[in-house]
Amino acid sequence: MLSGKLPFLPTRSKLAEAIRYTLNRWDDLKRFIDDGRIDLDTNPVERAIRPVALGRKNALFAGSEGGADRWAIAASLIETAKLNGIEPFQWLRDTLETMVAGFPASRLGELLPVR
Template sequence: MRVSAKSRLGEKLAYIHRHWDGLQTFLYDGRVEIDSNGVENLIRPIALNRKNALFAGHDEGGRAWGRIASLIETAKINGVEPFAYLKATLEAIAAGYPQGRIDDLLPWNFPPSS
């Protein structure tokens, strides 16, 4: 059977062909889920906050909002209370935390909230 590449079915088959390696990744690596719903649900708040930053007044305000929103959502994903995380991190930076160790202050290195 032949299918026109311009038909809806033809477009779908072309998509499958272009993404075949990625579509079968879960068959070769047991850590990969067959669907991405879990990840999509985790990142949805980050994407929504990023969209809200469009209304921050100007470009630099939007970029700053996006950075803070990303830190807050990343803290939540890692089980860290965002206000406590931001307060401790900003206090550490203000107290002269070494720039070479700034990665230590990322949300996944902060103790989770109990």
């Protein structure tokens, strides 16, 4: 184990620092081993929010702060659908049709684009 190596290393060596750093964060680091769905980096998140960041200029033309808020919600739902392997515009059309048909407002969470 890593902690067994520390007594044999100079206290201020780079390797000892790295081992202490790792041991101090061990519970957080082992999550990557325990759950293979967790990415080691933020690249998937960065790719997912890139269209939102590129489209941020569109919010400038939303007309009001409320319009910008609604645009941000719509963009978030579309990107969430993509991340969950759901075709966003098909989901949006189906969801709007369901809502117009009288789906109860108290159950709208059931229509979110998650699997």
